Amino acid sequence: MIGLDGAGFELLEPWLNAGELPNLARIVDGGVAGNLRSVLPPVTSPNWKAYATGKNPGKLGVYWWYNVDTEDERVYLPNDRYHDHDEYWELLDDRERVGVVGVPTTYPPKSMGECVVSGAPDADASGFTSPSSLETELRSEFDYRPITRKSLDSGDEAAFEEVLDHIDTQFEVGKYLRETRELSLLQLTTFYVNALHHHRWDGEYSLRAWKIIDDHLGDFLDDGANVVLMSDHGHAEIERVFYVNTWLQEQGYLSFDARVASTLHSLGVTADRLKETLASVDERLPFDVQTAANRLAPRAVVDHLPNDRGEVGRGKIDTANWERTRAVASAQGPVYLAVDGPEREIVRDELLQKLSTLETPDGRPVAKAVYRGDEVYDGPYADEWPDVVVDKAPDVHVSDKVGSDEVFAREHDAWDGVNTRSGLFAATGPAFTTGDVDGLSILDLAPTLLHMHGEPVPRDMDGRVRADVFAEGSDPRTREVTFRDAPTARTDGG
Secondary structure, three states: OEEEOOOOHHHHHHHHHOOOOHHHHHHHHHOEEEEEEOOOOOOHHHHHHHHHHOOOHHHHOOOOOOEEEOOOOEEEOOHHHOOOOOOHHHHOOOOOOEEEEOOOOOOOOOOOOOEEEOOOOOOOOOOOEEOOHHHHHHHHHHOOOOOOOOOHHHOOHHHHHHHHHHHHHHHHHHHHHHHHOOOOEEEEEEOHHHHHHHHHOOOHHHHHHHHHHHHHHHHHHHOOOOEEEEOOOEEEEOOEEEEHHHHHHHOOOOOEOOHHHHHHHHOOOOHHHHHHHHHOOOOOOOHHHHHHHHHHHHHHOHHHOOOOOOOEOHHHHHHEOOOOOOEEEOOOOEEEEOOOOHHHHHHHHHHHHHHHHOEOOOOOEOEEEEEEHHHHOOOOOOOOOOOEEEEEOOOEEEEOOEOOOOOEEOOOOOOOEEEEOEEEEEEEOOOEOOEEOOOEEHHHHHHHHHHHOOOOEEOOOOOOOOHHHEOOOOHHHHOOOOEEOOOOOOOOOO
């Protein structure tokens, strides 16, 4: 299982047609392939959790990287819920020699299988392996950490080169563990190719990354293994930026006190300048010191600083005027209401209507569809999921930053590419058929993989077994799907 964060055919098809990625072409042309539909919003988190568990965000309580709690007026990282549900590879632990490398939202690593190596972007520079002794082994053999020293936000070319080296090393680590631990199931995921898509779209660094990946794919194909490629979401080039919170403010739903951000901006204290400073951290310093400077400081500080255009991101919640705020949004589509009683239904209906018909200045729709939260999610976290969910147009980036007078812009200040719901699935090997597969959801993969390995599917999974991806006459194609009662979900984060 090769997880490719942010991979999609829109970006890859021109390179496939030009012969740039021959091994990927072997998988797509010689196996079964199709688009893979993400859960909303199409973001790394919650989609890796949805993939691994087969459950929608309403059962996971994870709706974006950060959840918005309008009742307690806070934004928080729901990482205490990351281990509440079994991933499909845990359920195969008794049948297979399992290794997991690089999957986002798996930090700290669970004790299961032969080995677990947590993945970026939320892993830390230490404590990222199970067993813990594996960390020392990987540092000795590969000088490996799950995260990079430098942030691509800095624009430093050295940061892009570091990402390429990291992707290459991560595949080397996966192959090393597959051999030394005699793994029969390897889940290897690379996050940073997604970051390259964001910052450089189809530029040189993105193509170089994919050539590195393609070379490694050849090794797996030459082994005769079943090889499955999947992504958590796809990517498109940004053609319009929609500042949803600026729009909510303009429409009278969000009251935001921009005085602090304005003052800091006028004094030259901005997130962009801080990132430039962090990018210059001396590389001779120990890795952990560098990553502490580059990771902890942005989390605690950057979100509350304006960028060079005077815009503020997640720190908006701390400066919202809650007595006058009725709605606030996260990036990529979730909108949360801050009103109760009859007014809540009124505001939700207004936003559904307005966002459904909203167009960019050149007359193109912002959204493909707009939903009530209960049309998208199902599960025990009904009081926490977004009230309105925008399924944005593929080439529109929905930014949650506040502080600019613009509702729309033609370019993003840092990104060239944006997430879409249309991810990638491709599989080849003895177990799989050939041709195209349609209508595949990211939620279908966990139950399908469990069925492939002869494991009953837990009844609380939302996806369905897609036997049509398997070879005609094969055991998983013809064998009846079996189910079992779901294990009790953990609620203690362990």
